[in-house]
Amino acid sequence: RRQLLIHGARAVLRWVERKDDPTSRWAMALKGRRHTNVAAVALANKIARIAYAVLTTGQPYDPAMGAWVKP
Template sequence: MIPEILIQTEGELTSFCQSLIMTLVQRLRALEDEIAVAESWIRSFMNHSALCQKIAAVPGIGPITATAIVAAVGRADGFRNGRHLAAWLGLVPRQHSSGGKSHLYGISKRGDRYLRTLLIHGARSVLIRVSGKHDARSRWLQELIARRGYNRACVALANKNARIIQVLLSTEATYKPVVQADS
């Protein structure tokens, strides 16, 4: 709509300003085209990768997260267990122990910042939709939000998803959400 607005406001802006705005609009369109091409590559990789499809079944894991994790981790058999993958991503508490006392702080934030960010944003998308649901996982998340707060619940869910992803990538298992009847 910017070209139409420029026509309507003709005479109010200098020709230099109008040409500058049109140049920026052209750059924005080119960037949108590049994004569309990159998204098609991601969708194509996702459709051809059994590992990506396997971990995309986990709530909060979309095509971008799935392809990024598979590209960075592969089959994840280099990690002994899910906690090691979560620690590698920086999703575990930073720890300081001295004199027999152990102190746990916020997440360590070590490891791959991009993957950690994708997992946390995926967890946020799950938490936004958790209210009003009554399955076991949603109840756990609702209680966690009430007890620890929204941001800590996001990190906890991202940690849990990282652990699930490690199991899915390193074994033949498939993701099956826990369905528990309401009592």
């Protein structure tokens, strides 16, 4: 359900300052630009797209491909 993805994304957003992976850097930058609720929904969308790609392709998740931060 969408609500559970957003709930999980909110939990992730509380910890992004302590992480240094590409997705955390993307989420921290987004959190700085947008309202926290908007950032949570955007992160939930990213998580859903990653999960869909993993399930449909059968390939393992590659964190290096998980986030592209625009300079």
